[in-house]
Amino acid sequence: MHRILPDHRAPLFDQAATRRIEEAAAARLPPHTLMQRAGEATARLARALAPHARRIWIACGPGNNGGDGLEAALHLRTAGYPVTVTWLGQPGHAPADAQRSWQRAHDACVAFADTPPPDLGPADLCVDALLGIGLAPGGAQRAPDPRLRAWLDALHASPAPVLAVDLPSGLLADTGQYAGGLAPPGATPPRSARHTLSLLTLKPALFTGAGRDAAGAVWLHDLGVAPGTEPPCAWLSGAPAPLARAHASHKGSYGDVAVVGGEGLAQRGLGMSGAALLAASAALHGGAGRVLVALLDEGLQPLDTAQPELMLRRFDALDLERLTVVCGCGGGEAVRPLLPRVLAAAPRLVLDADALNAIAADPALQHQLSDRAARGQATVLTPHPLEAARLLGLDTAQVQAHRLQAARLLAERFRCVAVLKGSGSVVAEPGQPPAINPTGNARLATAGTGDVLAGLVGARLASGHRAFDAAAGACWLHGRAADGWREGRALTASALARRLGA
Numbered sequence: 244m245h246r247i248l249p250d251h252r253a254p255l256f257d258q259a260a261t262r263r264i265e266e267a268a269a270a271r272l273p274p275h276t277l278m279q280r281a282g283e284a285t286a287r288l289a290r291a292l293a294p295h296a297r298r299i300w301i302a303c304g305p306g307n308n309g310g311d312g313l314e315a316a317l318h319l320r321t322a323g324y325p326v327t328v329t330w331l332g333q334p335g336h337a338p339a340d341a342q343r344s345w346q347r348a349h350d351a352c353v354a355f356a357d358t359p360p361p362d363l364g365p366a367d368l369c370v371d372a373l374l375g376i377g378l379a380p381g382g383a384q385r386a387p388d389p390r391l392r393a394w395l396d397a398l399h400a401s402p403a404p405v406l407a408v409d410l411p412s413g414l415l416a417d418t419g420q421y422a423g424g425l426a427p428p429g430a431t432p433p434r435s436a437r438h439t440l441s442l443l444t445l446k447p448a449l450f451t452g453a454g455r456d457a458a459g460a461v462w463l464h465d466l467g468v469a470p471g472t473e474p475p476c477a478w479l480s481g482a483p484a485p486l487a488r489a490h491a492s493h494k495g496s497y498g499d500v501a502v503v504g505g506e507g508l509a510q511r512g513l514g515m516s517g518a519a520l521l522a523a524s525a526a527l528h529g530g531a532g533r534v535l536v537a538l539l540d541e542g543l544q545p546l547d548t549a550q551p552e553l554m555l556r557r558f559d560a561l562d563l564e565r566l567t568v569v570c571g572c573g574g575g576e577a578v579r580p581l582l583p584r585v586l587a588a589a590p591r592l593v594l595d596a597d598a599l600n601a602i603a604a605d606p607a608l609q610h611q612l613s614d615r616a617a618r619g620q621a622t623v624l625t626p627h628p629l630e631a632a633r634l635l636g637l638d639t640a641q642v643q644a645h646r647l648q649a650a651r652l653l654a655e656r657f658r659c660v661a662v663l664k665g666s667g668s669v670v671a672e673p674g675q676p677p678a679i680n681p682t683g684n685a686r687l688a689t690a691g692t693g694d695v696l697a698g699l700v701g702a703r704l705a706s707g708h709r710a711f712d713a714a715a716g717a718c719w720l721h722g723r724a725a726d727g728w729r730e731g732r733a734l735t736a737s738a739l740a741r742r743l744g745a
């Protein structure tokens with residue numbers, strides 16, 4: 244068993260693959276072995292997380308996830324912990340493995356109750372064994388059992404930390420979204436710390452969508468079973484390798500990034516040059532050799548005195564054929580007429596924000612974008628879910644319901660690398676499993692951090708990384724900069740950009 248940390252790349256397996264791995268292992272092992280291992284591992288982690296618990300509540304569902312909880316109850320009871328089990332199953336009606344664990348728990352005099360213990364405190368522990376990978380999407384026609392709903396609410400509001408077995412209950416393994424009727428009430432974060440012990444495999448849900456908040460710290464126990472030849476459906480990104488810099492190098496060795504964006508105040512009364520300057524700052528601090536900025540401002544081109552390294556250029560003075568271009572940050576409507584030239588000429592291109600919106604509204608630009616790959620031109624799109632929805636002709640809820648699939652669709656449709664931003668950003672390229680970024684936190688939810696990401700992708704593309712590696716590495720470093728932020732110090736996009744090289 245080990246804790247999953249963002250530094251190491253890890254394979255992710257969807258529900259179907261996990262089932263196949265489980266079935267193959269179960270066929271080789273004596274009956275009930277996997278559940279016994281799962282329960283023993285759960286009990287071990289529970290004791291490590293709450294060694295002085297006065298009370299442990301184990302909420303067990305009707306299926307085999309509940310069986311894992313019953314098995315853990317047996318071990319914790321035997322170790323002397325005061326355990327209370329609430330079980331949604333019925334003796335004689337549970338799946339065979341869960342039935343056997345119920346019998347073992349019953350024989351060990353585990354205490355069963357109809358309601359959770361009322362007096363849980365912060366030193367106690369809840370074990371969530373209600374639902375695992377057997378959860379189906381549900382829907383309007385499937386009203387959850389009232390006890391299931393009540394126990395999910397009690398777990399959400401619990402002052403005691405929660406250890407989820409395999410998955411936080413209600414979360415769909417493949418998408419990181421809740422099944423119908425099983426989402427926590429309101430948008431409030433849980434009251435106490437969350438831990439998840441994933442069994443056999445890591446599932447995508449633990450790292451994207453609603454999964455990050457629900458899962459908390461993630462642990463993996465493979466139950467002594469290797470995935471064999473089963474291919475992962477996605478990867479959790481690890482730390483990017485540091486870029487080696489030869490002593491005998493010069494500013495031209497690390498590439499030139501040109502940021503095109505920042506509609507001027509004069510055009511529509513919406514001054515957005517800050518977005519382009521943030522992207523440029525990120526490119527600079529992300530290691531680009533030279534950074535040029537073409538602000539889309541009819542009026543004056545102000546010198547950014549705080550960043551004198553930035554070289555201001557008019558758009559038509561850019562030699563697009565030899566630049567890595569980051570296009571769209573704060574581009575407003577002014578970026579639209581420039582896109583045909585940028586799409587045709589830039590050998591390496593990052594498209595963000597208003598460039599994406601312009602492309603979403605224009606089939607001719609979409610064709611131009613898709614044609615770039617055949618010419619060997621690299622492209623990275625960095626949409627947030629609404630921009631992704633516009634590009635795909637979907638709504639935001641549809642994109643969020645299947646984040647991995649949406650990122651793959653974007654990559655395949657436009658033959659490029661797509662970064663679907665949000666909690667657990669997804670990076671996809673055609674024909675390969677996508678990657679989910681494990682770093683970052685809610686402090687990134689502030690204006691301008693997306694521009695910083697686009698600039699950093701540009702810097703990494705310019706320095707010679709493959710488009711997918713540039714994007715995945717930039718996401719990881721951008722999130723890591725936020726994870727290392729000092730408590731009590733405001734995270735602003737400009738400070739984030741300056742920290743990228745730290």
Ligand SMILES: NC(=O)C1=CN([C@@H]2O[C@H](COP(=O)(O)OP(=O)(O)OC[C@H]3O[C@@H](n4cnc5c(N)ncnc54)[C@H](OP(=O)(O)O)[C@@H]3O)[C@@H](O)[C@H]2O)[C@@H](O)CC1
Pocket residue numbers: 265269277278281304305306307308309311338340373374375376377378379380381382385387388408409410422423442
């Ligand atoms: N077998 C083994 O060897 C091993 C199994 N392992 C463990 O088993 C877990 C998988 O067990 P599982 O397949 O029994 O499914 P599980 O997650 O308990 O859920 C099934 C229950 O959910 C219910 N339900 C479904 N959708 C619903 C909805 N929308 N809303 C409400 N309810 C819904 C469904 O109801 P039904 O559709 O049958 O009416 C059924 O009662 C896995 O995650 C791991 O923890 C490990 O120990 C390794 C060895």
Ligand SMILES: [K+]
Pocket residue numbers: 308371372373374375407408409410411412
């Ligand atoms: K669970």
